[in-house]
Amino acid sequence: MLFFNYSLIDITPNENLFLGGYANRKGLSTDIHRRLTSRCVVLKQGEVIICLIVNDLMDVYPEIIQSIKDRIVQKTGIDIDSVLITSIHTHSAPEMEFGRSEANDLYIRSLIFQISDNACMTITDQEGFNKAILKYGKGECDINIARRDVKPEGGGLAYRVGDPDGLRDEEVGILQLTNETGLRNVTIFNYACHPVTLGYESNYISTDYPGKAREIVEQKEGGMAVFLNGAAGDLQPRVEHNIDPVITDRVGEHLGNAVVSVKMSRFYDNLDIKTIAKTIWVPFRDQIITKEHIAREAKRKASDITEFFTWQEMLDRWKKKVYEMIDKNEVKTSFPFKINVVKLGKVIIFFTQGELFVKYQLELKRLFSDYQILCVAYVHGVGAYIPTADVFEKKGYEADQSYIYEVLPSPLSPQIEKIYLEGAVNAINKLIK
DSSP, X not given: OOEEEEEEEEOOOSSOOOBSSOTTXXXXXXXXXXXOEEEEXXXXXXXXXXXXXXXXXXXXXXXXXXXXXXXXXXXXXOOGGGEEEEEOOOSSSBOBSTTXXXXXXXXXXXXXXXXXXXXXXXXXXXXXXXXXXXXXXXXXXXXXXXXXEEOOTTSSOOEEEEETTSOOOOEEEEEEEEOTTSSSEEEEEEEOOOOXXXXXXXXXXXXXXXXXXXXXXXXXXXXXXXXXXXXXXXXXXXXXXXXOHHHHHHHHHHHHHHHHXXXXXXXXXXXXXXEEEEEEEEEBSOOOOOHXXXXXXXXXXXXXXXXXXXXXXXXXXXXXXXXXXXXXXXXXXXXXXXXXXXXETTEEEEEESSEEOHHHHHHHHHHTTTSEEEEEOSBSSOOOEEOOHHHHHTTOHHHHXXXXXXXXXSOBOTTHHHHHHHHHHHHHHHHHO
């Protein structure tokens, strides 16, 4: 028998902070477009517990995620692999890296307690659990579009534009948990698209388009709506980089209406929860990392055509931080991507660290077409882009420049597509045997 409980808390900052998501953004946050939340859903069947936490944040450093997990495990006794923490990846939320500002640091420390305490309450509140009736469905929404790099031959900043011929996934995957009375329910919907309708010239605190989409779902279905972002690494909104939140809400309304228009099916088969956790190690392109090598790379990359006003500052920061990693003997030869897979009847939820490209999501749906696949990225804290092989050939931003922003000692290996996909498929196959 499957039981569920859920809750949410407000995590909107009380003062102006540095926002994450855009290196080109100037100044602190100003007005609040939509308040930020942390949403927790707990599934329980016998001794198996899954605690899913979805925060209205962008990238959160793994050390912060680990602190939240440790507090939850310490206070509840559940297995650490049962705690899955992700973000909607809005680019209009506070920067979640220590050292940005004193105000940001105070906010982060407060969030560690708020988010973990809310999760602990949801896990331990026995009276809040209800027997779950599980429904699922699929819809379509066309707010996303593939993106591609443009590097002007005559100089100037690089930029990314929508590519109408590029690969994308318009499917909206929906999973609904409701009790027998229908008065308590959670509607989880999964869609792949960067929340960047508000651009770097906006200093709003906002959930971007997912907030309005959730509001539409909650008005129709009641209960709590949860947005899970998918393989959005190379997908952006068709309407992007504005400063008007009215436009943002218009995009979110389109997605929300796509969700509530779906006719849901009810599960009648075995709903046993099965889970698996795994780490996929992807080698770095450069295997010998010394200060001399980093200095040469920083000098070489200075001439790159990028989209960043502050590219040289980013290179200086990268060089300094990698030097520190070398001094502390923290440089590794490969990068770990943590993944988790949850099987619930005929639904498979694939959770991955990093910014996954949509080709992986489409391939998993093709290979496991007997199941409804929900692909959830941005789990376990900041990872790295997981691009496809062709992006390395084109020297795209995600393969050839983002590692500077992410402070990795080297680009990842062009073999990532083969290595990652094999690891993901093997994990799912092991679970469904």
